Amino acid sequence: MATDPSILDTFFEECEDLIVALTEGLTEMRDGAEDDETVNAVFRAVHSIKGAAGAFALDELVGFAHKFETVLDELRSNRLTTDEKLLRVLQRAGDVLADLVEAARDNIPANRDQVDPVLNELQAFLGAEDDQPEEEFVFEAMTLDFDSAEDQSGYLVSFRPSHEFYACGHDPALLIKALNELGPATISVDETALPDDFGEFDWEGGYLTWTIEIEDLATDLSILEIFQFVDDLCDLKISPRDTPPPPSTPQTIETEDLPDIVTTAAVEVAPKEEEKPSADAPDAATPSPGPKADAKPAKRNATSLRVDPKRVDRLINAVGELIINQSVISQRLEKAAIPNASDLFADLDDYKLLAREIQEGVMAIRAQPVKPLFQRMLRIAREAADGTGKDVAIVTHGENTEVDKTVVERLADPLTHMIRNAIDHGIEAPEQRKAVGKPTQGVLTLTASQRSGSIVIEIADDGAGLNRTRIRAIAVEKGLIPADATLSEQEIDQLLFAPGFSTATEITNLSGRGVGMDVVKTAITTLGGRVGITSVPGKGTTFSITLPLTLAVMDGMIINVGGQTMVVPISSILESIRPNTSDISRIGLNGELLRIRGEYVPIVDLADRLGHPRDERKMTERVLLLIQTEAVPQCALAVDDIFDQRQVVVKSMQGNYGAISGISGATILGDGKIALIIDPDAIALNAAPRNFEEEATHVAAS
Amino acid sequence: MSQQAEAPQAKQLEFVTLVAGGQNFCVEITQIREIRRWTPVTILPHSPFHVLGVINLRGAVIPIIDLAVKLGFEKIQPTERHVIIITAIEDRIVGLLVESVSEILGVSADMVRETPRGPEDPATRAIQGIIPVDDDMTKIINLSALMPSLDPVAA
Numbered sequence: 001m002a003t004d005p006s007i008l009d010t011f012f013e014e015c016e017d018l019i020v021a022l023t024e025g026l027t028e029m030r031d032g033a034e035d036d037e038t039v040n041a042v043f044r045a046v047h048s049i050k051g052a053a054g055a056f057a058l059d060e061l062v063g064f065a066h067k068f069e070t071v072l073d074e075l076r077s078n079r080l081t082t083d084e085k086l087l088r089v090l091q092r093a094g095d096v097l098a099d100l101v102e103a104a105r106d107n108i109p110a111n112r113d114q115v116d117p118v119l120n121e122l123q124a125f126l127g128a129e130d131d132q133p134e135e136e137f138v139f140e141a142m143t144l145d146f147d148s149a150e151d152q153s154g155y156l157v158s159f160r161p162s163h164e165f166y167a168c169g170h171d172p173a174l175l176i177k178a179l180n181e182l183g184p185a186t187i188s189v190d191e192t193a194l195p196d197d198f199g200e201f202d203w204e205g206g207y208l209t210w211t212i213e214i215e216d217l218a219t220d221l222s223i224l225e226i227f228q229f230v231d232d233l234c235d236l237k238i239s240p241r242d243t244p245p246p247p248s249t250p251q252t253i254e255t256e257d258l259p260d261i262v263t264t265a266a267v268e269v270a271p272k273e274e275e276k277p278s279a280d281a282p283d284a285a286t287p288s289p290g291p292k293a294d295a296k297p298a299k300r301n302a303t304s305l306r307v308d309p310k311r312v313d314r315l316i317n318a319v320g321e322l323i324i325n326q327s328v329i330s331q332r333l334e335k336a337a338i339p340n341a342s343d344l345f346a347d348l349d350d351y352k353l354l355a356r357e358i359q360e361g362v363m364a365i366r367a368q369p370v371k372p373l374f375q376r377m378l379r380i381a382r383e384a385a386d387g388t389g390k391d392v393a394i395v396t397h398g399e400n401t402e403v404d405k406t407v408v409e410r411l412a413d414p415l416t417h418m419i420r421n422a423i424d425h426g427i428e429a430p431e432q433r434k435a436v437g438k439p440t441q442g443v444l445t446l447t448a449s450q451r452s453g454s455i456v457i458e459i460a461d462d463g464a465g466l467n468r469t470r471i472r473a474i475a476v477e478k479g480l481i482p483a484d485a486t487l488s489e490q491e492i493d494q495l496l497f498a499p500g501f502s503t504a505t506e507i508t509n510l511s512g513r514g515v516g517m518d519v520v521k522t523a524i525t526t527l528g529g530r531v532g533i534t535s536v537p538g539k540g541t542t543f544s545i546t547l548p549l550t551l552a553v554m555d556g557m558i559i560n561v562g563g564q565t566m567v568v569p570i571s572s573i574l575e576s577i578r579p580n581t582s583d584i585s586r587i588g589l590n591g592e593l594l595r596i597r598g599e600y601v602p603i604v605d606l607a608d609r610l611g612h613p614r615d616e617r618k619m620t621e622r623v624l625l626l627i628q629t630e631a632v633p634q635c636a637l638a639v640d641d642i643f644d645q646r647q648v649v650v651k652s653m654q655g656n657y658g659a660i661s662g663i664s665g666a667t668i669l670g671d672g673k674i675a676l677i678i679d680p681d682a683i684a685l686n687a688a689p690r691n692f693e694e695e696a697t698h699v700a701a702s
Numbered sequence: 703m704s705q706q707a708e709a710p711q712a713k714q715l716e717f718v719t720l721v722a723g724g725q726n727f728c729v730e731i732t733q734i735r736e737i738r739r740w741t742p743v744t745i746l747p748h749s750p751f752h753v754l755g756v757i758n759l760r761g762a763v764i765p766i767i768d769l770a771v772k773l774g775f776e777k778i779q780p781t782e783r784h785v786i787i788i789t790a791i792e793d794r795i796v797g798l799l800v801e802s803v804s805e806i807l808g809v810s811a812d813m814v815r816e817t818p819r820g821p822e823d824p825a826t827r828a829i830q831g832i833i834p835v836d837d838d839m840t841k842i843i844n845l846s847a848l849m850p851s852l853d854p855v856a857a
């Protein structure tokens with residue numbers, strides 16, 4: 001079982017959910033929620049991870065989760081009190097646990113340097129508690145059968161197996177035997193429910209109720225552990241035998257009253273020393289692994305569905321084809337010029353609407369809230385703040401904004417860089433903040449919102465703002481710009497994204513390797529997005545990432561370049577122009593400039609740039625598309641003709657061919673032919689380096 | 703040789719024989735997805751000489767490679783009569799333009815001879831082995847060797 005990769009995959013998928021629950025709970029605790037439910041939720045998450053990890057023999061994970069869980073257990077039984085320090089350690093423990101899960105998934109050894117300190121800190125809380133070592137004895141005591149510890153009491157277990165319990169082939173005798181091993185137990189059975197007439201007797205019917213009284217048991221965890229695989233198959237009541245000491249009250253879990261997930265999670269809790277007997281116990285209790293393993297996920301899946309993303313992608317592809325097919329049909333019909341075809345076209349329109357509806361529906365499947373991403377970012381921010389010794393509060397807004405799954409996945413790295421940068425370079429050290437009259441705690445705001453067909457993610461800090469003089473000086477020093485270049489504030493800000501640019505005087509291990517921001521930019525550009533910076537000195541800096549809602553469909557302008565049909569994303573086109581002779585001026589050998597509203601804009605001949613035969617017609621007979629990209633403020637693309645504006649389904653070229661400079665993908669047109677999609681940024685950028693200087697100066701001059 | 707062919711334990715292999723650059727070659731049938739007539743391609747900018755462009759194969763974008771050029775022969779001037787062999791090389795689907803496809807050749811594995819080593823050129827490097835057929839012989843093309851990972855594309 002442990003070697004079956006699909007089960008392991010499911011485990012890691014579940015771990016992801018559990019870690020989300022864990023992070024959420026910890027955040028709530030940090031925000032002051034001290035109710036038992038929150039603590040319990042966190043505890044259950046950690047515990048479930050531990051339980052399942054144990055089944056796969058992920059020892060490091062189990063070891064850590066165990067310690068973590070023990071501390072949480074102390075907390076939920078009020079033996080520890082929530083304070084700043086504990087919360088901080090718990091947060092870090094949550095982070096480390098997530099790391100360990102990741103390490104286990106990727107099958108790489110965990111980073112002990114990160115794990116051990118946290119483990120020690122957790123241990124410190126346990127060590128501070130006097131009854132912890134005693135508790136260790138408590139358990140041995142249970143197996144060895146002698147008394148100790150303050151809150152030893154006993155538990156009353158009453159369970160009535162259901163019809164399903166027997167149908168799955170479980171044997172109550174084994175459970176009872178396991179319970180009996182926990183401590184001296186008194187077992188009684190209530191057979192009053194048995195039918196008098198044996199003719200009515202159903203051999204799988206749950207007629208019997210057992211009551212088991214276990215003495216000298218400090219916690220109900222080991223009992224839950226025994227029942228972990230059958231708790232939804234029987235009526236289970238666990239209550240302390242005597243009037244228990246008040247702290248342990250919240251521990252009493254009435255399994256039947258809790259939703260399924262709760263019992264699943266709460267089951268099988270155990271301090272380390274319980275490990276041995278408990279490992280045996282579930283074994284004994286569950287002789288038939290098949291049905292019990294199936295029983296639980298069935299319930300959980302009721303609310304959401306786990307689907308392999310590949311299936312969704314296939315569906316998206318098929319729907320894309322459907323839409324293309326629809327436009328093929330409508331083109332054919334138009335050509336066929338059938339008389340009285342208006343009804344036919346009306347129907348075709350309906351078909352189109354339906355296809356679009358399906359498409360939207362399928363896209364919605366891929367959409368995911370940015371919440372998990374933001375939670376990861378919270379953690380990154382926390383670590384960065386700890387690492388730099390700055391006091392930073394992290395605020396998130398719009399966590400429920402939904403974005404395409406791929407976008408969510410691919411945003412993680414760029415966001416990490418940006419958040420680290422914001423904390424490392426953006427927010428000042430506490431003393432500095434005090435000196436300028438700001439609160440010592442910096443604020444980093446992470447916002448996601450939807451704005452007309454795009455997703456905007458903003459990372460705002462309330463730090464010192466960009467030091468433009470310094471950025472400029474560094475750019476000159478690194479040879480990125482000539483010393484005499486006159487740049488606008490915006491252009492200076494954009495220098496941050498230049499490859500090899502780093503403002504950090506000393507290289508910290510957080511950021512400042514000088515690879516950060518250009519990598520960020522590339523990553524976002526590949527997603528079809530843009531990054532913008534606004535910065536107010538003394539007030540802070542805001543980076544905003546604008547992304548398309550989906551990667552699969554795009555509004556494009558269909559153009560003709562050197563005899564090839566191509567697509568330019570509408571999002572980057574400002575306007576299309578048919579220039580007059582007077583608007584065109586020559587610069588250099590082949591360069592041409594377009595004058596538009598008093599500004600001079602470089603013209604890039606798209607055919608030339610793509611290696612197609614050059615159109616010999618004059619610029620005035622061709623069409624210029626004025627585009628705007630992050631790299632170059634404005635640029636005019638010379639194309640041969642423009643045809644149409646329509647929605648296209650984006651297909652990646654990378655799988656079968658590889659990346660092509662200047663091309664972001666391909667699409668299939670109504671006639672079934674492939675049209676390549678232009679990447680305006682790359683086109684403008686590759687045209688830019690050689691005339692960056694002129695451009696910089698002429699922009700300044702205009 | 704004929705006795706060897708009758709040996710029952712020898713593994714049976716099937717190859718599709720084709721003509722590229724005027725010579726006989728063959729490709730193992732398991733690597734072939736389908737065979738299509740030539741259709742005009744969409745040209746890719748900055749593509750290497752042997753890459754003709756891409757076609758739409760039921761919604762997938764498939765690059766088409768001129769096998770003759772790739773093997774070092776003269777460029778094929780594609781017409782309606784030319785054939786595209788759609789192959790699956792590792793995870794990639796690539797179409798190969800060839801002059802013609804002739805037949806399916808079933809041979810036992812022990813009939814495949816090692817390539818005699820002589821001076822190397824693009825064609826000989828891509829040959830995995832040779833199979834004698836009647837008076838003639840055909841050469842097995844190692845597609846994975848011919849198309850290593852992703853073609854580096856000139857920017």
